[in-house]
Amino acid sequence: MTEKLVEISDVTKNYRRDEFSIKVLAGVSMDVTEGEFVALMGPSGSGKSTLLNLLAGIDRPTSGQIRVAGQSLGALNDSQLAGWRHRNIGFVFQFYHLIPVLTAFENLELPLTLTKLSRAQRRKKVDLALDVVGLADRKDHYPRQLSGGQEQRVAIARAIVTDPRLVLADEPTGDLDAASAQEILDLLEQLNEEFGKTIVMVTHDPRAAERAGRELHLDKGRLNSATDTALQG
Amino acid sequence: MFKLIRRNLLRNKRRTILTVLSIAIALILLSFLDLLLAAMSGVNSANANRLVVRHAISLTFSMPAAYEQRLAALEHVEGITIMNWFQGRYIDDRPENFFPRFGTDPDTFPDVFPELALSPGEIDAWRAERTAFIAGRALAEEKGWEIGDVITVEGDIYPVDIELTLRGVFTHPTDEAAERVLYFDWQYVEEALGNPGQINSFYVLLDSPDNMNETIAQAEAMFENSPDQVRAETEAAFFLSFLEMMGNIQFLFSAIGLAVIASIFFITVNTMAMASRERTTEVAVLRTLGFTRSRVLAIVLFESLAVGVLGAAIGLAVMPVVTGAISSVLATQGITFSELRLDDRTPTLVMGIGVFLGLAAGLVPALQAMNMKIVDGLRRVA
Numbered sequence: 001m002t003e004k005l006v007e008i009s010d011v012t013k014n015y016r017r018d019e020f021s022i023k024v025l026a027g028v029s030m031d032v033t034e035g036e037f038v039a040l041m042g043p044s045g046s047g048k049s050t051l052l053n054l055l056a057g058i059d060r061p062t063s064g065q066i067r068v069a070g071q072s073l074g075a076l077n078d079s080q081l082a083g084w085r086h087r088n089i090g091f092v093f094q095f096y097h098l099i100p101v102l103t104a105f106e107n108l109e110l111p112l113t114l115t116k117l118s119r120a121q122r123r124k125k126v127d128l129a130l131d132v133v134g135l136a137d138r139k140d141h142y143p144r145q146l147s148g149g150q151e152q153r154v155a156i157a158r159a160i161v162t163d164p165r166l167v168l169a170d171e172p173t174g175d176l177d178a179a180s181a182q183e184i185l186d187l188l189e190q191l192n193e194e195f196g197k198t199i200v201m202v203t204h205d206p207r208a209a210e211r212a213g214r215e216l217h218l219d220k221g222r223l224n225s226a227t228d229t230a231l232q233g
Numbered sequence: 234m235f236k237l238i239r240r241n242l243l244r245n246k247r248r249t250i251l252t253v254l255s256i257a258i259a260l261i262l263l264s265f266l267d268l269l270l271a272a273m274s275g276v277n278s279a280n281a282n283r284l285v286v287r288h289a290i291s292l293t294f295s296m297p298a299a300y301e302q303r304l305a306a307l308e309h310v311e312g313i314t315i316m317n318w319f320q321g322r323y324i325d326d327r328p329e330n331f332f333p334r335f336g337t338d339p340d341t342f343p344d345v346f347p348e349l350a351l352s353p354g355e356i357d358a359w360r361a362e363r364t365a366f367i368a369g370r371a372l373a374e375e376k377g378w379e380i381g382d383v384i385t386v387e388g389d390i391y392p393v394d395i396e397l398t399l400r401g402v403f404t405h406p407t408d409e410a411a412e413r414v415l416y417f418d419w420q421y422v423e424e425a426l427g428n429p430g431q432i433n434s435f436y437v438l439l440d441s442p443d444n445m446n447e448t449i450a451q452a453e454a455m456f457e458n459s460p461d462q463v464r465a466e467t468e469a470a471f472f473l474s475f476l477e478m479m480g481n482i483q484f485l486f487s488a489i490g491l492a493v494i495a496s497i498f499f500i501t502v503n504t505m506a507m508a509s510r511e512r513t514t515e516v517a518v519l520r521t522l523g524f525t526r527s528r529v530l531a532i533v534l535f536e537s538l539a540v541g542v543l544g545a546a547i548g549l550a551v552m553p554v555v556t557g558a559i560s561s562v563l564a565t566q567g568i569t570f571s572e573l574r575l576d577d578r579t580p581t582l583v584m585g586i587g588v589f590l591g592l593a594a595g596l597v598p599a600l601q602a603m604n605m606k607i608v609d610g611l612r613r614v615a
Contacts, residue, residue, distance in 0.1 A: 018329065053607075053608050058520070058608055058611075059607070059608040060519055067276065078525075078526060079525050079526070079527075082523050082524065082525040082526075083523060084522065085521065085522075085523050086523025087523075089435045091521050091522075093518070093611070097514060097515070097518045097611075099237070099515055099518070100244075101240035101241060101243070101244050102236070102237065102240060103236070106236065110237070110519075110522060111522045111523060113234060114522075114523050114524065131277070156523075170512075186353075228305075
């Protein structure tokens with residue numbers, strides 16, 4: 001039986017810009033079941049990245065409830081949220097955001113330094129994650145010595161190295177050429193299918209969205225339920 | 234985490250090196266000023282029981298020798314001796330041949346300076362011979378003098394050359410600087426000059442420090458209506474009065490020191506703020522990965538602290554060389570401070586300021602990094 005990993009109920013998010021209050025999300029409700037690969041689509045400013053940030057617990061909703069892996073995020077303070085994020089979320093950014101002064105190996109090791117794992121255990125996990133993304137031979141390379149596609153693969157490895165339940169990807173192919181984008185999408189697909197990772201991916205690209213099991217469309221802060229399309233299975 | 238801090242420090246090597254060096258140089262300057270002040274004040278060798286009587290106008294003015302008897306008659310006086318700055322030239326004008334040379338009275342000197350250890354035999358030998366002199370151990374060792382050696386000092390302030398024979402070597406229990414002095418019988422010069430009977434200063438030993446203020450008042454009052462009025466002060470205050478000859482140098486040095494600290498503080502703050510601002514997105518990424526606010530605060534603070542401590546360490550390592558070099562330059566100008574050396578408190582002072590600078594400079598950027606909203610940080614570049 002599939003379990004609801006993400007439950008979002010009636011979430012709104014307003015931003016203040018000077019004297020104006022801008023409503024970015026207006027009563028969004030949705031669920032993601034464990035093992036799903038969901039593509040979140042919509043035009044610029046539709047609120048999809050904001051929704052992803054709320055799911056990651058790096059921003060807080062103005063109102064509404066978000067539960068991930070049974071945990072209500074609103075009940076956690078900043079410090080608890082940081083720990084929760086570390087255990088449950090893997091985040092892939094559009095611009096990779098690897099730490100430039102650290103090698104690929106060290107970038108992956110960074111989140112593991114927050115755990116009680118020994119150095120040997122950390123090394124094992126990092127090597128495994130680098131193997132999954134096919135970059136074991138590049139572990140001593142600094143980000144500047146890698147191509148964009150390779151950087152993003154390292155970023156994906158960093159996102160999964162802690163074995164999170166939910167992987168969130170914000171336009172992961174947005175800064176890549178077509179070939180590299182395909183590689184990244186293949187990798188995400190592999191993570192979902194072979195390793196059972198639940199993935200929520202924000203994308204503009206319909207071809208990228210096609211790789212997901214379900215597409216959700218946001219428009220002006222509202223989820224367009226008519227476009228909640230199960231693409232596979 | 235320490236790997237990240239270390240790599241961040243090396244991210245912009247030129248900036249880090251320049252910041253570290255600027256802290257090092259500032260700390261060298263600051264502690265040099267501190268050492269200079271301590272050296273000039275000479276308080277290490279001051280005796281709490283001793284007061285110094287000099288001309289009220291300036292140290293360069295002399296008083297009649299007859300004042301000695303009148304001062305000796307004051308109630309709490311246990312001993313009194315004369316002290317005249319001869320200066321002169323030993324061998325040549327090179328800085329290493331410059332050291333204090335005082336004319337005094339061998340009959341009274343040992344009683345007034347009991348902390349300078351001389352054997353009874355040496356005291357007798359000094360008293361028995363008009364051309365005898367005594368020198369501190371540090372000075373004698375430095376010059377390679379042995380008992381019986383004869384030296385010549387050419388007069389400059391006083392138009393007389395003196396030939397002196399070493400008859401005693403004294404030690405001071407705590408202050409090596411007090412051992413870098415030569416004392417000889419002033420009567421030698423006095424006679425050569427035709428007995429002018431003028432004295433630079435009188436060193437007066439009292440029965441107790443408690444009677445210092447009373448005796449100072451009595452001494453000054455005693456000569457109030459004389460043509461040569463006097464100023465009496467504790468020995469420590471007397472050393473400090475050298476500074477007054479050059480204006481309020483203590484204040485000036487302190488002000489310079491504070492200005493140096495303030496400017497280097499702002500430079501370091503700016504550097505750390507720049508470094509932190511450049512990494513706004515990285516801090517947001519760290520927070521996204523699960524780094525707590527306090528951990529982010531610690532990373533930025535440690536990085537800043539490392540800059541401060543590194544600067545202090547380099548400053549400490551280089552300071553003996555710089556101090557020696559500046560001392561040499563000063564000595565060529567006739568300014569010699571034999572105790573101008575690093576002492577036990579210098580490392581504590583320098584490291585303390587380095588730590589303070591590092592932490593204080595990193596505090597604002599660290600708080601900004603800690604309190605930054607993750608989404609704002611990610612939005613900077615994305």
